[in-house]
Amino acid sequence: MITMNPALRDVWKTRSRYKVLAGGRASSKSTDIAIHLIRLSRRMSLRILCARQFQNSISQSVYALIKDYIWKLGLQDEYQFTLTKIIHLHTKSSFTFLGINRNIDEIKSMEAIDMVWIEEAHAITKEQWEIIDPTIRAEHSEIIISFNPQHRQDFSFQRFIEKPPTDTVVRQINYDENPFLSETIKRVIANAKEEDEEEFKHIYLGQPREGDDRSLFAYSDIDRAMDNDMSGVDTSGVYSLGCDVARYGRDSSVISIREGHKIHLLQTFKGYDTMEFSTQIDRIASRGKTPDAVFIDSIGVGAGVVDKTRQMGISHVVDANVSMKPQDTKVYQNKRAEMYFNLKKFVETGGKLPDDKELKEELLALRYFYNETSGKIQLIKKDDLKEELGRSPDKSDSVALHFFRSVRPMALRYHGGANGTSNEWSVYD
Numbered sequence: 001m002i003t004m005n006p007a008l009r010d011v012w013k014t015r016s017r018y019k020v021l022a023g024g025r026a027s028s029k030s031t032d033i034a035i036h037l038i039r040l041s042r043r044m045s046l047r048i049l050c051a052r053q054f055q056n057s058i059s060q061s062v063y064a065l066i067k068d069y070i071w072k073l074g075l076q077d078e079y080q081f082t083l084t085k086i087i088h089l090h091t092k093s094s095f096t097f098l099g100i101n102r103n104i105d106e107i108k109s110m111e112a113i114d115m116v117w118i119e120e121a122h123a124i125t126k127e128q129w130e131i132i133d134p135t136i137r138a139e140h141s142e143i144i145i146s147f148n149p150q151h152r153q154d155f156s157f158q159r160f161i162e163k164p165p166t167d168t169v170v171r172q173i174n175y176d177e178n179p180f181l182s183e184t185i186k187r188v189i190a191n192a193k194e195e196d197e198e199e200f201k202h203i204y205l206g207q208p209r210e211g212d213d214r215s216l217f218a219y220s221d222i223d224r225a226m227d228n229d230m231s232g233v234d235t236s237g238v239y240s241l242g243c244d245v246a247r248y249g250r251d252s253s254v255i256s257i258r259e260g261h262k263i264h265l266l267q268t269f270k271g272y273d274t275m276e277f278s279t280q281i282d283r284i285a286s287r288g289k290t291p292d293a294v295f296i297d298s299i300g301v302g303a304g305v306v307d308k309t310r311q312m313g314i315s316h317v318v319d320a321n322v323s324m325k326p327q328d329t330k331v332y333q334n335k336r337a338e339m340y341f342n343l344k345k346f347v348e349t350g351g352k353l354p355d356d357k358e359l360k361e362e363l364l365a366l367r368y369f370y371n372e373t374s375g376k377i378q379l380i381k382k383d384d385l386k387e388e389l390g391r392s393p394d395k396s397d398s399v400a401l402h403f404f405r406s407v408r409p410m411a412l413r414y415h416g417g418a419n420g421t422s423n424e425w426s427v428y429d
Contacts, residue, residue: 002072005032007177012036017167020160021146023206026175026185029146033117034066035073041093042078046114048095051107051132053123055099058084062119063097100128102330107135114138121147125375126155149208157208174205216344216366216379225353226360233352235259238409240293242401243281244394245302246272251391253277254398255284262352263399265359274301278308285314292409295320295401320404327405333371333378335404340366340379342403353399362396365389 004012005028011019021029037048050062066086070079080087086095098107100118108131116136118124124132136143149157164170175181175189193200201207237260246253246269253269266284269277285291298306298319306319326338353359365388367380386392 002035002069004035005173005178005180007173007179008032008171011169011171014169015140016169017142018160018165018169019142019144020164020168020170021144021173022149022157022161022170023173024148024175024202024204026178026181026189026204027173027206028178028180029173030062030065030119031069033144033146034062034069037095037115037117038066038070038073038075040115041088041095042075042091044093045091046093047112048093049107049110049113049116049136050095050097050119051100051116052119052121053100053128055097055102058097060099061097062117063095066095100124100132104128104131107132110135112138113141115142115144117144117146119146121145121156121160122150122154123370124156125370126159126372127375129155129159148203149206151214152208154208172206214368215364216340216368217347217363219364221344221347222353222360222363225347225351226355227352233260233262235262236409237261238292238402238407239289240295240402240407241281241285241291242398243277243294243296243305244398244401245274245277245297245300245305246270246394247300247302247392252394253280254394255281256354256395256398256402257284258402261346261350263402264354265356265395265398268394274304274308278305278312281305281309282312282314290315292316293318293407295404297322297397297401299323316407318404320401322404331377333374333376336400337368337376337378339400339403341377343400346403356395358391359395359399362389362393365393366396 008021008028011021021033023029040046041048050066052061055061063084063086067081070076070086078089080089084097087093100107113136116132118132133143145156145160147156149161151157159165160168161170161172175185189200189204192204202209238258239260240258242254242256242258242263244254251270253272254265255267255269256263256265267280269280272280281294281296285294293316294309294314295318296302296306296309298321303319306317309317320335322334322336322339324335326332326335328338332338332341347353362385365385368377369380370376371378382393
């Protein structure tokens with residue numbers, strides 16, 4: 001017999017426009033919400049929207065959690081399960097699952113939604129909330145908000161914990177109020193407290209971190225990517241040069257090379273003018289196989305390097321202005337943010353980086369946030385990063401330039417792709 005957490009009973013018994021459950025992991029928040037919605041869907045006809053900030057596939061939603069508890073409760077014969085929805089056969093209640101970031105217009109146009117569950121709501125922006133809230137306008141409609149607090153300045157924390165709206169029930173709950181914890185997870189939590197009490201407080205007691213910055217790269221991912229053992233790495237894919245041009249006297253110009261899933265720093269140049277640096281690019285680009293792309297940072301003096309390399313006849317020069325519009329305009333504020341997130345994907349999926357102390361420091365110092373106006377992802381300003389590091393992040397910028405846009409390997413360019421098609425090959429595939 002599956003029962004709900006008695007600590008949350010008063011939350012479900014209280015009628016309110018907003019119900020907010022916040023706290024650390026292993027607190028039963030998601031489980032209790034899922035069972036609560038299942039119970040309601042059997043009693044009356046409801047249109048229930050289950051939403052989260054990012055949902056690239058149905059597997060990233062709470063679809064599996066709700067389906068799992070329907071089966072655990074022995075109610076599977078009452079429901080129809082489609083690829084994207086769950087429908088009660090008698091009451092006609094329906095569960096719909098959407099990612100907010102990519103479907104905000106679809107959510108805006110929805111009508112007669114009775115209940116919304118916003119999961120992992122820490123990532124919801126002010127702009128998105130101002131669209132979602134008035135959209136849910138059916139009589140007695142209800143919005144359930146659940147999240148593990150991340151940063152004190154996040155909009156969701158400020159809006160629903162620090163200054164909750166009227167007609168709101170706020171319940172902060174942690175693992176110590178969950179009567180269903182296994183002995184195994186209790187030991188995991190105890191070990192976490194012993195190892196790092198501050199991290200324990202954040203993860204399991206739901207204490208937000210100060211500030212709203214987020215680290216772009218994890219230490220473990222960078223360490224793995226900088227493993228000295230490069231054997232077995234596929235280097236047969238894209239061959240490109242990433243050229244970061246020094247803007248000021250103390251900055252360095254850097255050229256890095258990418259060969260498939262391996263990136264290595266070639267050389268740094270200090271005090272070179274545009275002609276001297278262009279000559280170095282030509283020397284490297286002319287050595288061995290022809291690059292599929294030569295990405296050159298074209299902001300400021302870099303524009304002169306783009307012009308000179310093209311005049312010198314270097315093939316496939318790409319004017320990489322990182323302030324321009326990104327390919328995915330719904331997610332990223334500018335191209336700089338997009339290309340660094342493409343680098344992040346490269347690292348997380350097994351890409352290799354050179355074992356370089358300065359590069360590591362620069363990557364780990366990178367943080368991102370959601371623009372207050374647009375809700376899109378952007379990185380902290382380069383000048384702020386330079387002040388923090390005490391130098392310009394020249395090496396990381398050179399590495400990130402390889403992911404400025406998509407190209408195809410030379411071997412495929414003239415054959416129309418792997419199957420004779422014209423499909424574009426991503427620089428981070």
